[in-house]
Amino acid sequence: MPFSLNLRSGVNPMRFDWVSPSRILFGRGRISEIGGLLASWEKRILVIGGKSKERISPLVTLLHENGKETFLFQVRGEPSLPMVEEAVQLAREWNAEAIVAMGGGSVLDLAKAVAALFSNPGHLLEYLEVIGQGKPLLHSPIPLLAIPTTAGTGAEVTYNAVIFSPEHQVKVSLRNPMLVPRSVLIDPDVLATVPIEVAVASGLDAFTQLIEPYTCISPNPLVDPLCVEGIRRIARSFLPSLQRPADPNALEDMAFSALLSGLALANAKLGAVHGIAGPLGGLLGIPHGVICARLLPVVMEKNIRSLQKDSLILSRYREIAQILTGRASAQPEEAVQWIHHIVETFHVPRLGDFGLNPSHFPFLVERSSKASSMKGNPVPLGPTEIQEILQKVI
Known part of the structure; x- marks a missing residue:
């Protein structure tokens, strides 16, 4: 049965916290x-x-x-x-x-x-x-x-x-x-020498930290515009930032998007990607960025299929797809396809390459279900759904 989550302005009282450094210096050089x-x-x-x-x-x-x-x-x-x-x-x-x-x-x-x-x-x-x-x-x-x-x-x-x-x-x-x-x-100039495989995983980590707060069960209104801006910059600059030599403007966009993703993560809820990533990374020592890259499209697909058509969160997934594709008619599933394309094009390792197998599922399901990040997912995921997600990333 599709899960309904309707967040309408004025229905729920506004309530949020905000934490950030006292000083941020940003810029080339x-x-x-x-x-x-x-x-x-x-x-x-x-x-x-x-x-x-x-x-x-x-x-x-x-x-x-x-x-x-x-x-x-x-x-x-x-x-x-x-x-x-x-x-x-x-x-x-x-x-x-x-x-x-x-x-x-x-x-x-x-x-x-x-x-x-x-x-x-x-x-x-x-x-x-x-x-x-x-x-x-x-x-x-x-x-x-x-x-x-x-x-x-x-x-x-x-x-x-x-x-x-x-x-x-x-x-x-x-x-x-x-x-x-x-x-x-x-300093975005520092990113110019980052290895491609690290840049890909890191960029998709930042992307996850923008998408999950924006589509979580209780978004923060102060965080929302930061997420949208970060997603826009990643959409236009992710691929140019991976060229060598890299486009300085693209590196600037990626550095700024990562900053926004950190502010979003610190001040809003996350979701199932991070709920699963913590236990999985601890168990097998898989780099966090690689885990996020592989889990993100699978979790998004699961959420999109479970949300009702009139859900605000589904409309946000649609907005993400429109930003990524540049088409006003884009549907939520096209955001999943965009991420899958990046992951496969740059040969992000599958998690089975690090030893993940079905024998790990009971432990990971038990730990993931208790993770605080999982509570922010826009739809509830039970043991069966979590196992299905894990099976798809082996």
Whole structure:
């Protein structure tokens, strides 16, 4: 039976929260302004970066030229509980006074967790959701400047950090509004050297974070226009941004869309893609962007088929299709086709390539059903529907 969700203006009282960084600097070449941005910050800076020292070394040089002392911590893969504890211990031993993090979502999530744990007593597990006690932070994190190097997760403007627990084989969040970085610097020029496969997965991650808040069960009216603008920019710039050399205007669009997607994720509900992605990523270690890329069209198709024709959410899926195709007559299913085409054209791996098989389904169904993101999906999905989704992405 089609599920009816009619959200009409004036029927439901308006109610929303809004959380974002106190300062966002956006623009090409703005990485050179880091000295002025940090002029009033303390001297001892913990720099958190990815595996490549070459990529982070120009930032370290800039900091040194502006009178800062630095200590480098490199993130090895997606952030885990032991990795965060290690970084916090090093930061305390070195007496860090602030953090500058430059990298993708893993780097930025780890940096947010380190900034928070540095100022608060106890172990990380005490503050984590699901597997921990979920204790609130008592003290503000030390100052954090976040510089994203991919157009994807929007982690630079969100107030959670996703952490993997090897012991529990699950990804969980450290979540608190105080986790939002104090400052964010987004320089689209940084995206020019991102590998194509990373750019594809990251871009579809951002796309998911725009579509799910816009089509969730209770959209945020402040977030809605951000989602539409982000979807428009991705529609026109996703493919040009993947050319090498990339179109600078397209990179700017993708960087801005990723920013909007992070603001949307932080301030509205999500849906089944993220509800399934958390347990799946924790179980098999699949990159989050790849999971989103594969799940998004399948979940959208399931939702579209379940919604009644007069549903506001179905009309939003239709609007997304119209934006993606450039045709006023486009139907919701054409948005699914557009995403499928991107995923197949750029050979995004199927999740079975990472070991996903039906034996994992009971665990994933049980965990996904309890995920907070699943509660935002515009239609209720039971165990059978979740298994059908998983079967299609093997």
